[in-house]
Amino acid sequence: MSDVTLRGALDTLKENGVRITPQRHAILEYLVTSKSHPTADEIYKSLASTFPNMSVATVYNNLRVFQGVNLIKELPYGDSSSRFDFVTHDHYHIICTECDKIVDFHYPGLEEVEHLASHVTGFQVNAHRMEVYGTCPICAGNVTETH
Amino acid sequence: MSDVTLRGALDTLKENGVRITPQRHAILEYLVTSKSHPTADEIYKSLASTFPNMSVATVYNNLRVFQGVNLIKELPYGDSSSRFDFVTHDHYHIICTECDKIVDFHYPGLEEVEHLASHVTGFQVNAHRMEVYGTCPICAGNVTETH
DNA sequence: TAAACTAATTGTAATGATTACAAAGTAAGA
DNA sequence: TCTTACTTTGTAATCATTACAATTAGTTTA
Structure with missing residues (x-):
């Protein structure tokens, strides 16, 4: 099922004229498949093996892009870093x-x-x-x- | 009315064995009377004229103390600093x-x-x-x- | 009241998340 | 292929918050 979700998310990007780069694909996939609500750093670390050269900035940049098209939501907390949640249903x-x-x-x-x-x-x-x-x-x- | 609220808050502190220092009094008063939901920095700046030597650390320390006895709530946001809200009714x-x-x-x-x-x-x-x-x-x- | 102890404040350095920015890379169209 | 716009990368900067050691103030006890 998360396959469908991911595809839908990619479609959303296309519709909004957002280029689908390998990094974006990977970040999105991670957000969809990992049932957790990861921090930017967790995403960064998890993808480090696949993208050894990816910058943290890329993660943050793209999380913002995804928020812009309402694919994900930021969950800010007081003390530590924000977590990000893939937007599904209510x-x-x-x-x-x-x-x-x-x-x-x-x-x-x-x-x-x-x-x-x-x-x-x-x-x-x-x-x-x-x-x-x-x-x-x-x-x-x-x-x-x-x- | 905010007079009553402030007094109640001070009572709460007493009951919890929290010393009421001039700084604490001022921070609490600011939280009660200002209808806003200030950031730590706003509190700090607003009280700077009255307490020229007060440290930002004091503001943060005491905001945490107040949270500890449920007098205030932290409202964290993604981008900027947290805001603090005096707890009243629902x-x-x-x-x-x-x-x-x-x-x-x-x-x-x-x-x-x-x-x-x-x-x-x-x-x-x-x-x-x-x-x-x-x-x-x-x-x-x-x-x-x-x- | 003075000594002893505890709690609070202060100043400053450190931390840690996030962003800014410039340089280099990559895709897409004319 | 040339041009242009978009992305990524690396790194430095920012900014809120915390840690910590030193100092001050308050409270307790004798």
Whole structure:
């Protein structure tokens, strides 16, 4: 399935007149297939074996390009580096405050909040962001997860 | 009213055995009275006239202390510095993507989302964050605000 | 009140993510 | 092939935030 997703992403680039370079392809592929929400540095390091000469700047540049065409979203955190998430359907993130794990979960959507916010503030609303914080089962010790 | 809020905040500090220094008082007061959502640097600059010798480190240190006792929240963004918001009741933020203005709005609460997230992922949920993005009336040109 | 101890502040250096920029490479069209 | 625009690369610069050691202030105890 991620094959389809990747192809769609490449199409989006084409449609927007963005050249598909090997580096871009690789970065996109990494974002799609790795289920994680990688930092720029993680992407950089992961692709280092395939592209020994790739610059970190390239990663950042292209992450920005991808954001520009709404393929990915930046998830900024206070202390460390931003993480990047491939945009798929309506899903939200729940984040473990102990181990920083990010897990996706689906939710019907919060258009209602957008409407209310728009109504109350007079803004034209484009998007929203929402995250839930807590302790994951492993950190909570509820689960014998390993082995 | 912000008088009451400030006093409450000071009480919270006392209860948690946090010493109330002049700097802390001033930083808190600034957070309470300024309706904005200031960055650490804005706080630092604003208090520079009153505390010419105060260090940026002090601002950061104390913002962390205040976070520790849940008086304020950090709002991290991707590009620039984090902003800090005095925690009051259930309110959310709507952010203008053009001028970066942050406006508060109330919403009944999203416990439902927390419950669902907890149920689906097995996390113990503590908190959530939610923000709406859009264009404010002034930037949208809908309003003859100034004169 | 003074001594002893603890907490807070200060100044500055260090860190680390991100960006700017110039040079070199690459693709695409005329 | 020549020209032009776009990308990548390498590296230096920026900027927010933190670490840390030295100093100061507050609190406790005798």
